[in-house]
Amino acid sequence: xxxxxxxxxxxxxxxxxxxxxxxxxxxxxxxxxxxxxxxxxxxxxxxxxxxxxxxxxxxxxxxxxxxxxxxxxxxxxxxxxxxxxxxxxxxxxxxxxxxxxxxxxxxxxxxxxxxxxxxxxxxxxxxxxxxxxxxxxxxxxxxxxxxxxxxxxxxxxxxxxxxxxxxxxxxxxxxxxxxxxxxxxxxxxxxxxxxxxxxxxxxxxxxxxxxxxxxxxxxxxxxxxxxxxxxxxxxxxxxxxxxxxxxxxxxxxxxxxxxxxxxxxxxxxxxxxx
Amino acid sequence: xxxxxxxxxxxxxxxxxxxxxxxxxxxxxxxxxxxxxxxxxxxxxxxxxxxxxxxxxxxxxxxxxxxxxxxxxxxxxxxxxxxxxxxxxxxxxxxxxxxxxxxxxxxxxxxxxxxxxxxxxxxxxxxxxxxxxxxxxxxxxxxxxxxxxxxxxxxxxxxxxxxxxxxxxxxxxxxxxxxxxxxxxxxxxxxxxxxxxxxxxxxxxxxxxxxxxxxxxxxxxxxxxxxxxxxxxxxxxxxxxxxxxxxxxxxxxxxxxxxxxxxxxxxxxxxxxxxxxxxxxxxxxxxxxxxxxxxxxxxxxxxxxxxxxxxxxxxxxxxxxxxxxxxxxxxxxxxxxxxxxxxxxxxxxxxxxxxxxxxxxxxxx
Numbered sequence: 001x002x003x004x005x006x007x008x009x010x011x012x013x014x015x016x017x018x019x020x021x022x023x024x025x026x027x028x029x030x031x032x033x034x035x036x037x038x039x040x041x042x043x044x045x046x047x048x049x050x051x052x053x054x055x056x057x058x059x060x061x062x063x064x065x066x067x068x069x070x071x072x073x074x075x076x077x078x079x080x081x082x083x084x085x086x087x088x089x090x091x092x093x094x095x096x097x098x099x100x101x102x103x104x105x106x107x108x109x110x111x112x113x114x115x116x117x118x119x120x121x122x123x124x125x126x127x128x129x130x131x132x133x134x135x136x137x138x139x140x141x142x143x144x145x146x147x148x149x150x151x152x153x154x155x156x157x158x159x160x161x162x163x164x165x166x167x168x169x170x171x172x173x174x175x176x177x178x179x180x181x182x183x184x185x186x187x188x189x190x191x192x193x194x195x196x197x198x199x200x201x202x203x204x205x206x207x208x209x210x211x212x213x214x215x216x217x218x219x220x221x222x223x224x225x226x227x228x229x230x231x232x233x234x235x236x237x238x239x240x241x242x243x244x245x246x247x248x249x250x251x252x253x254x255x256x257x258x259x260x261x262x263x264x265x266x267x268x269x270x271x272x273x274x
Numbered sequence: 275x276x277x278x279x280x281x282x283x284x285x286x287x288x289x290x291x292x293x294x295x296x297x298x299x300x301x302x303x304x305x306x307x308x309x310x311x312x313x314x315x316x317x318x319x320x321x322x323x324x325x326x327x328x329x330x331x332x333x334x335x336x337x338x339x340x341x342x343x344x345x346x347x348x349x350x351x352x353x354x355x356x357x358x359x360x361x362x363x364x365x366x367x368x369x370x371x372x373x374x375x376x377x378x379x380x381x382x383x384x385x386x387x388x389x390x391x392x393x394x395x396x397x398x399x400x401x402x403x404x405x406x407x408x409x410x411x412x413x414x415x416x417x418x419x420x421x422x423x424x425x426x427x428x429x430x431x432x433x434x435x436x437x438x439x440x441x442x443x444x445x446x447x448x449x450x451x452x453x454x455x456x457x458x459x460x461x462x463x464x465x466x467x468x469x470x471x472x473x474x475x476x477x478x479x480x481x482x483x484x485x486x487x488x489x490x491x492x493x494x495x496x497x498x499x500x501x502x503x504x505x506x507x508x509x510x511x512x513x514x515x516x517x518x519x520x521x522x523x524x525x526x527x528x529x530x531x532x533x534x535x536x537x538x539x540x541x542x543x544x545x546x547x548x549x550x551x552x553x554x555x556x557x558x559x560x561x562x563x564x565x566x567x568x569x570x571x572x573x574x575x576x577x578x579x580x581x582x583x584x585x586x587x588x589x590x591x592x593x594x595x596x597x598x599x600x601x602x603x604x605x606x607x608x609x610x611x612x613x614x615x616x617x618x619x620x621x622x623x624x625x626x627x628x629x630x631x632x633x634x635x636x637x638x639x
Contacts, residue, residue, distance in 0.1 A: 006399055007345050008359045048348045048355065049545040053566070073567035088355050206569075234565045236539040239396045241386065242555070243536035244562060246581075249590035254391050269507040270584055272571045 006239055009046045009090025012066075017085055020069065021149050024116060025081060026058065029066040029089065037061055037094035039101065039124035040230060040258045043068065044238040046090035050079040054235045056257070057094065058119045060126035066091075069119035069151070095238045096257050099124045099228060104199045108136040110191070110222075112212045114143050114184050114204025118151045120230050120257075121203050129162045139191060143169040143184030143208075147177045167191065184208060185215045195221035202229040206273075213261050227261040231273060247273045279452040279461075280471035287467040288441075288448055292320045292369060294464070299365040302337055304330050314368070323370065328419040329603060333375050333532035334368055338382065338404050341554050345400060345539075350546040360549075363403035369411045373430030373440075374422075374603040376412045378532025379405075380436040381597065385535060390594050409456045412437040416482060420491035421604030423617055427497060429601025431486045432479075442479050449479050497587060497598060500620045503627060505589035511576075513626045517614045518576030525556030526609035527616075528582070533599050538562070557582050583619060 016028040038061055045068065046052040053076045059067035072081045080089070101124060109128060111121050128135050140159065144150045147170055156166055167187045169180040180187060184204070200216050202209050209229050216222050233245035233252040245252040248270040250263070259267075267273045283291070295301050296317055303323040304312040312327030314334045348357045386401040388394045415422070415431035424430035433440060438457035442449040449471055452458055461468050503509055528534040538555040542548050555562055558579070563572040572578050585591060586599035606615035 006396065008357065011355055011357065046541075046550075047545075048357070048550075049541050049543050049548050051541050052539060077566065090357065206571075232565070234563070236537070236552075239398075240388070240391055240393070241398055242538065242552075243557065244538070244555075246585075248584065249588065249594065251391070254393065254396070270588070270590075271581065272577070 005092070007092070007237070009044070009052075009092045011088050011090055014083060014085050014087050014089060015065065017083070020151055023072040023081075024069060024151065025072075026067055026069045027080075027089075029068065029091065031064070031066055032091070035066075035094075038098035039127045040099035040120065041094035041096045042120075042238075042257060043091045043093035044095065044235070045070075045080070046092070047076055047079050047083070048090065051076045052090075052092075052236070052238075053077055053080075054095075054232075054238055054253070056120035056123070056230070058122045060123050060130060062127065062130050069116070069122075071116050092238060096253055097255070099201060099230070099258050101128065101199075104226075105134045106136065106197075108138075108193055108198040110139045110141065110193065110198055110200045110216075112141045112184060112200060112202045112204070112216070114208040114212075115145065115149065116151065117202075117204030117208070118142055119203075121201055122152065124201060125159070125164070129159070129164070132162055136197075137165065137193070138163065139165045139167070139193070141167050141169075141184055141187045141191070143171070143182075143187070143204075145171045147174055183211075185211055188215050188219055191220075193220065196223070198222055199226045200228065202227065206231075213264070217261060224261040224265070229259055229261070229264065230257045231259060231264075232257065247271050279458070280476055281450040281452065281461060281468040282444070282447040282471045282475055283450055283468050284447060289320050291460075291464050291467055292323070295367050295369075296320060299367060302334065302366055302368040304370045314371075325370075328415070328417060328422070329372050329374070329605075331605075331608075332530060333378060333603065333605065334371055335375075335378065335382065335532055335535070337366060337368065337408065338379065338401055339386075339535055339537065339554070342551055343400065343553075344549045344551050347549040348543075348547070359399075361400055361403050363400075363407050365407045366404075367409040367411060369413075371410060371412045372415055372603070373412060373433045373437075374424045374427075374601040375532045376410055376433055376436045377429045377597075377601045378603070379408075379410065381533050381595065381599070381601075382535050384595060409460070410437050411439045411441065411460075414440060414442045414483075416443060416486055418486065418490055419604060421607040422490060422602060423604060424602035425487055425490055427600045427602035428597060429603070432483050442482065444475060444478055444482075447475070449475055496624065497600065497620060499627075500623045501587050501589060501592070501598060503623055504584060504587050509580075509623055510626055513623055514576040514580045517619060517622065518574060518579045520612040520614050521558065521575050521579055522612050523558050523560070523575060523578075524609075524611065525558050526611075527606040528556035528558060529554055530605040530609050532601060532603055532605075533586075536562070557585070579614070579619075583623075586616070587620075 010032045012029045018026045042054050042056040044052050045055045055068045058069045072078050113121050173181045202212050216227050217224050235245045236242035238253045240251045240254040248267045301317045302314050303317045305315040306324040307313050311331045344360050346359045386398040388396040437453045440451040536555045537552045539552050541550050564570045592598050
């Protein structure tokens with residue numbers, strides 16, 4: 001990133017707003033000139049007069065547009081949700097580190113998502129589907145509070161067509177729900193994988209990441225090094241200056257947001273990464 | 275230790291030079307205000323400068339990272355949004371700054387230049403522009419205040435790096451140590467005022483330094499043991515709870531600390547016109563840690579206290595920053611109303627372990 005653009009957002013016009021589930025919508029933005037990102041990175045999205053929020057990129061690097069799935073959870077995101085197509089947003093980025101995945105070519109992949117946590121994983125999932133022959137089995141274990149809260153339901157069929165094995169679960173089912181009920185870790189009993197050649201990517205609410213990572217290592221037997229999670233923190237600058245996102249000595253905006261399990265375990269000793 | 279050039283200058287001559295500097299650019303120097311407090315202020319007339327101070331109430335960090343700084347403005351014209359970045363970096367010379375604050379500036383610069391992350395492409399354009407335009411003329415301390423403890427923290431009273439010129443009071447003369455190219459430039463700009471220092475002047479400076487070390491007061495911060503214990507991460511929870519219990523979350527420590535540099539960003543204005551500003555922030559405030567939607571990973575005061583001390587005194591940070599995060603200026607001792615300032619925190623962490631080890635020994639017996 002050019003230094004003069006460190007705090008100066010690039011202006012983009014919203015192409016499309018697609019409501020997903022209650023309080024969540026996907027915003028389609030054009031890529032500014034010379035923009036390229038990698039799976040796992042995030043953007044600082046500014047709405048002038050309201051502020052800036054860090055939002056992970058949900059579209060794969062090879063896709064022509066930027067897709068940002070934003071939940072209405074605060075002051076700025078609430079204002080962003082009131083915008084219409086054609087309105088202007090500022091973006092800074094891409095920021096942060098990336099999901100390591102090139103080193104795992106030929107391996108099986110397991111994605112574990114919870115709630116809105118599917119949004120950052122979607123970038124990597126699609127990137128792998130664009131290069132489907134390079135990876136073995138791809139599993140998606142995804143849980144949400146209720147069937148209505150399952151993110152991207154319109155896309156599950158396309159995922160399955162591309163050879164993704166999807167297992168869904170909800171905390172509370174409704175009268176139409178016939179699938180699994182329980183937290184996402186209950187799905188671990190239902191999958192049979194070879195742990196020594198499997199990599200896991202996890203994202204979700206902090207408590208879910210914590211237990212999912214633990215079970216992946218202890219129950220399924222994946223090496224801790226190959227359990228990769230992306231964390232979320234409140235950020236102001238996104239470039240390692242303001243100090244809000246720090247966990248122990250790691251700045252989530254520069255050293256993260258993607259961490260491996262041993263790193264997070266190390267942070268847990270000094271601070272509360274969850 | 276780099277080879278320093280030693281010069282000396284008469285006291286009257288120094289004031290002439292400072293007046294020249296004040297005429298050309300912004301001169302920042304300590305001025306007596308508010309009934310006796312020394313504060314760094316822009317000075318037009320050098321007679322306003324006070325020499326009767328140990329250290330200023332506020333560190334001079336506001337000249338590098340202002341308390342309130344507009345970083346960009348936006349305006350909607352004919353339905354089109356125009357955004358402009360504002361970088362304000364006047365040419366400045368700061369005179370009378372103490373060693374601890376110089377060390378604080380060096381620490382902040384290491385962080386803001388991105389060197390901490392080995393990412394110099396992420397250097398802060400605002401901070402670095404101001405830093406590059408800042409010349410530092412520091413004055414070594416000969417009479418530490420009772421609250422000072424820089425000897426324990428590698429922050430003074432004399433420095434070997436970080437300054438452009440370091441002055442030492444030798445009675446009739448100031449001894450000048452030249453620490454950088456900017457310092458050399460001052461010497462070359464006013465060649466008639468500076469004379470070469472003799473061996474006995476340098477000898478006298480060393481004697482003065484030895485004498486100062488004996489004058490330090492009752493606030494030692496023996497950070498070595500604390501650093502080790504924080505790095506191990508096994509300080510009893512009760513220690514943090516006791517410290518958090520007494521903290522009144524005023525944030526005074528962080529706002530007065532020359533090494534604290536966290537900020538928050540706000541947009542002021544409506545959707546048509548306004549500006550984005552950054553404002554000093556403190557990790558002791560609850561809102562500093564709050565995440566979107568309300569959850570707070572450091573809700574308790576004890577957790578926020580722990581976070582602060584971890585930043586200041588852990589090997590993880592020393593490894594990345596090159597030093598620990600305290601220079602011993604003693605401002606937290608003056609400002610802290612809950613009696614949980616740095617030397618007290620360090621002392622409580624140490625004594626907690628002493629009691630623990632006593633208990634252990636008692637059990638063995």
